[in-house]
Amino acid sequence: MTIQDINSPPGATGGLSRTRFFLSNEFGLILLIIVFAVIFGLSARGFLSPFNLFTLGRNSAINIMIGLSMMTVIVTGGLNLAVGAMGVSAAMVCGWLIEGLGVPWPLAILGGLAFGAALGFINGWMVVRTGLHSFIITLATMSIFFGAMIFLTRAEAFRDLPAAFSAFGKMKFANYLSPLLLVTLAVAVALAWLYRATLTGREMLAAGASPAAAELSGIRVDRMVILCHMLSGGLAGLAALMLVARNGAAIPSMAGQLGQDWLLPAFLGPVLGGTLLQGGKVSVLGTVLGAFLVTMLSSGLLMLQVGAFWVQTFLGLMLLVAVLLDKARRSYLARRNLA
């Protein structure tokens, strides 16, 4: 039930899977995105202006990346509370490599991503070694990583980054498309390919669906868990670097206290997109659409002047409604024997 129907191509096997597609998360999300785009386009002035579309694309690129970073760990049935702390740490390492050591920026970016993956390795290794749930491990490492980062940087930002960074953040294709969004989409396609077409990806899913069964089938579950955490760390680093490109500086507080500000976007994308929190089932497209919907809603609500301070309440309500709908959909599918 869990592994076979991942991203099953819509309409490929006749009427049954077409019904299933119309009941899928992805279809629901596309519908919601269209509905809200029409509502905001009609009611909020300037929502469809090139400038707003550009900002929307740039912000959603970052939110989607944060969601993908969390998704890679959820695949194993775990959580990663440290996404924010890891991402910011990786970005600060990149800033330090450039400003402190004078490393050329492409190498520094690679260094930052590698550092994120290394932090992910620490998480994954501890989860595997102690056998404790990743919740408590990443709760502790979130505090440790963030504390160490703040201590080492003295809470000061790296502002003298090469012009290439902010230029990339400001660059526009055809007046409204941000290259950051293209980076995110490329990563999403790569992830979808990983989970659908590669042995490693399939083994990750199997390890998440049933660790015991996977172990018996000869999959190195420990190694897969560590790999997923490393992937998550690298993606978190990438998200933070994109944030650096947008801000033009690497700021220690850009993910809030302990990186907690990233937690909600990190879970909203995968949960809206239908990734199972128990692990073993993943939807890259759903995560992308979910994170995009969230970004669009916050942007639209801000433009409707609902009050910037209420946006967080709406996002929380949305998470709640999304999980309720998902539950209703699942029980409907179960009743009709469709899933």
Added chain:
Amino acid sequence: MIQISRLSRTDWFGPLLATLIAITVIQGFNDNFLSPFNIQILLLAIAVNALVAFSQMIIIAIGQMNLSVGAIGGLAAISFVGAMEVWGLPAPLAVILALVIGVGCGVLNGALIRITGISAFVITLATLSIFKGINLGITEAQPFYGVPDSVKSFGAALLVGPIPWLAVPTVLVTVAMWFMLRRMPVGRFILAVGSNEHAAGLSGISVGATVIIAHAVSGLLAAIAGVLVVARLQIGQPSIGDDWLILSFAAPVIGGAILAGGHVSVTATLLGVVIVAIITQALVLFSIDPFLVQVVLGAMILAAVGLNKLRARQPVGKGSA
């Protein structure tokens, strides 16, 4: 020997030993550590943090987690001050209002988890955002300054010697928590649901009611903590509760609580809070960078879960509680 090995199996023995050693060592290096003023500062920190820790502990007892502890505390804190400043409510009524809001938030958490059957993590992540959003929506991120003098003097007053009045509610709550978990049916139900929900249901315990009660208690304790912070800071900050998350897990875990549920200890959790407070204070006394507090806190959680894991491997005999 038998006495010692029996003691070492209790939850509170290890933390107590660690507390005593920490106090001796730090006092040896710095005479100011046990000065009345320093003890007062320690007690103020412990008074609030213990409530935060108990608020999480009761949820750990039923085998769930509550990410929204800080958000409930913050919402209760700003409604407490807001009611006094905007509506001119007298302080006792405002306290009751804040506590009712806290209980209401808790009941909402519990009911949502119970009715939907969705994991507590997701539900409380959503309500964390909702409560915090309501907090920001009401205050627009500006603090309330209208704390009346009666509340301010309560927050600053000393009971006997270096013991502040703020510690009194915490002591009462600690005793009440101990009594509830040890002597009252509802406390036993909470632990039973935490260790095996299915078995508890079959034994005739109403699992739904127990879960909701546990969340209501959690909300109540978070709200009391929020009110105490207002009395201590003498200002209604919207950011109250933002930094409670790590701490709320650290103390119960140091106190040997098992995250799977069914096993918590009030005494050991209190000692966990004391250890965290002492170490934080020591970092300040030795003028070590305050930023490192986060690192130490995280490392302590890891060390504690590691030790608990080792302890669980020893054969459990008589005397374990």
